[in-house]
Every structure is written in structure tokens, then in C-alpha cells.
């Protein structure tokens with residue numbers, strides 16, 4: 001296995017996700033899924049592995065929606081995928097074809113849907129899925145990576161109302177066609193996109209029929225196995241390979257992305273590889289101005305997705321939590337932030353703590369105290385904020 005930090009992985013190189021994938025298949029038998037995680041945790045790799053190694057009798061259509069800007073472009077992707085699949089079996093999309101004839105659009109084979117049918121995107125999408133469900137037995141799973149990005153693009157390029165319509169249409173399709181399942185994932189949280197839509201009057205809960213599953217870092221055993229596999233693949237020897245692999249896995253909190261990065265850098269060190277070198281590499285990257293580990297988004301995301309008052313509170317809370325090794329209760333946080341009044345301020349703090357939880361910055365302990373969810377990110381925060 002070779003290092004590949006951030007690139008596309010072959011399904012066999014996706015390490016330590018078998019149990020999670022088994023669970024996801026199980027959930028998909030009954031309902032659709034929202035797959036959430038910190039950036040670079042391995043969501044896309046999981047989705048692609050599921051598409052490459054589907055369960056028997058299940059069809060998985062994987063699509064990265066990042067570059068799409070209109071509902072028609074989206075429907076076109078779905079249409080092309082379904083058409084390619086059905087044509088392999090000599091089937092055609094009869095409902096779509098009849099509808100296209102009615103509205104004067106030519107039948108489309110391998111070409112993009114014409115702009116003239118743009119007002120009918122909902123009908124075409126519905127008929128496409130109906131045609132598919134008629135010809136295909138078993139579950140029909142659409143894995144849509146970066147769907148929050150597409151919704152954001154649609155919101156900017158068209159309007160909030162159109163983005164809401166897309167979400168509502170997908171929800172109603174999930175209700176209408178019992179064999180259709182969707183997996184939503186992406187590098188920005190869907191909750192941020194929905195929160196923005198709610199500010200403009202969107203009242204629906206478009207994913208409350210879906211199961212939300214969070215992707216965590218690897219467990220220690222899988223992280224060790226990934227580190228060993230990469231060390232061997234890159235022919236990197238330490239004094240003791242097992243000790244070196246353990247040092248790598250623990251130094252990066254078992255994040256697979258950083259395991260790839262550290263071993264990629266170790267390749268270029270000429271002296272004997274030691275745990276001390278591993279720690280040096282991690283430390284240097286936590287302070288790296290060039291942001292090669294893509295850590296700057298932890299700070300930038302707050303400016304992009306939190307409102308003005310939330311930003312100040314979020315930064316205050318994270319600074320306090322970064323500077324202490326013990327979990328802090330809500331009361332302790334309020335004291336440290338110098339917030340005395342019970343009322344609006346307290347509600348704001350609670351709201352921001354919830355947001356920070358959903359964005360994987362903090363987690364709440366069984367005794368109610370808050371702390372950084374990942375020690376590595378806490379170290380980064382502390383260093384980058386000069387705390």
C-alpha cells in the first residue's frame with residue numbers, strides 16, 4: 001500500500017471501515033442516510049468502496065455533485081446514470097421518453113438534457129426513478145457526495161426557494177418510491193446549508209426521515225494496520241516497526257489522512273526513523289503556514305458558517321477549552337467568558353455549544369463537561385491562536 005494523502009483510494013486500500021460499512025448496509029435496508037464527519041475523515045472513500053463492492057442485489061449509483069449548479073444539471077446526472085444502467089439490460093426509460101415527447105424535448109441518449117426542459121426537472125427526476133424502480137428489483141441507492149455544496153451553488157445561482165425545492169423533492173421521492181435510498185455526504189455540513197435556508201423562511205425538516213451516522217477516526221487496531229501497511233509499502237524501516245507504527249497512529253489521533261501524511265514525510269528523512277521524528281513532523285505541521293494538512297479550515301469555517309454574535313462566542317469557547325486539559329462545565333465556561341446574565345446570552349452559549357458539537361470541535365462528557373473532541377485539533381487550535 002502506497003501513501004496517498006487526500007487522493008482517491010482503491011477500495012482495497014480503505015482500511016478499518018468494514019464494520020461501519022456493514023452497519024451502513026443494515027441501516028440502508030430500512031432508510032436513507034446522512035453521513036457526517038470532520039473533513040478528510042474518509043466519507044468519500046467509504047461511499048466509493050460501497051459503490052465498488054455493493055451487496056448482492058443492490059444497485060449503487062455514486063456521484064460527486066460538487067460542480068453542479070442547477071436542478072437540471074443534477075437531474076441530468078441522475079438521468080444519465082440510470083439510462084446507462086438500464087441500457088445495459090436493454091431497458092428504456094419509457095415514462096421519461098413519453099414525457100419528453102409531450103413537452104417537445106427530444107429523446108436524449110448519452111447527451112445532456114436540453115435547457116428547454118429545465119422547468120420540468122422535478123417531473124423528469126420522478127419519472128426517471130419510477131422507470132428505474134420498475135425495471136430493477138432490490139434497493140436502489142444513490143450516493144450523493146458533496147450535496148451540500150450543490151445546494152449552496154443552487155442557492156447562490158438561482159435562489160433559496162429552488163434549493164429548498166430540491167431538498168423537498170428528494171424527501172418526497174424517498175416517501176414515494178419504497179426501494180429508493182439516498183446517502184447524503186460532503187465536506188461542508190448539510191446542517192449549515194439548511195440553517196441558512198431556515199433564515200429565509202424554510203420551515204421543513206428535509207432530512208428527518210434519514211438516519212445520521214457519524215464517521216469517527218479509525219480505531220487503534222485499524223490505525224496501526226494502516227500505518228504498518230504504508231510503512232511496508234513505502235519500504236520505510238524503523239528500529240522497531242511496530243513501535244514506529246504505534247507512534248504514528250497515536251500522534252495523529254488515528255486520523256487516516258494524517259497517517260498517510262506523516263508516512264509520506266517520513267519517506268524523505270534519511271536518518272533512522274524514530275517516534276521522536278514522528279512527533280517532530282506532527283508538531284511542524286500543526287504550525288505549518290502553508291497549511292499542508294488543511295487545518296486552517298477549523299478557524300475559517302467559523303467565519304463562513306457562524307453569524308456575527310456566534311463567531312465571537314465560538315472563538316471564546318474554543319479558546320477556553322483549548323487552554324485547559326480538563327473538561328469544562330457550562331457554568332465554568334460562562335464564568336470564564338464573563339457571562340453573568342441568565343437569559344439571551346446563556347441561550348446563545350447553548351446554541352453555539354450545539355453547533356460546535358455538530359461541527360466536531362467539541363464533545364460533551366457523560367458528566368456534562370465539554371472538551372475538544374480531538375486532542376490533535378486542540379493542539380492545533382492552541383498553537384495557531386497563540387494560547
Ligand SMILES: Nc1ncnc2c1ncn2[C@@H]1O[C@H](COP(=O)(O)OP(=O)(O)OP(=O)(O)O)[C@@H](O)[C@H]1O
Nearest residue numbers: 005006007015039040041042043044045187256257
Ligand atoms: N479508511 C481509510 N484508509 C486509508 N486511508 C484513508 C481512509 N480514509 C481516509 N483516508 C485518507 O484520507 C484521505 C481523505 O479521505 P476522503 O477523501 O475519503 O475523506 P472525506 O471525508 O471525503 O474528505 P472531505 O471532507 O474533504 O470530502 C484519503 O485520500 C486517504 O489519504
Ligand SMILES: [Mg+2]
Nearest residue numbers: 043044186187
Ligand atoms: Mg469527500
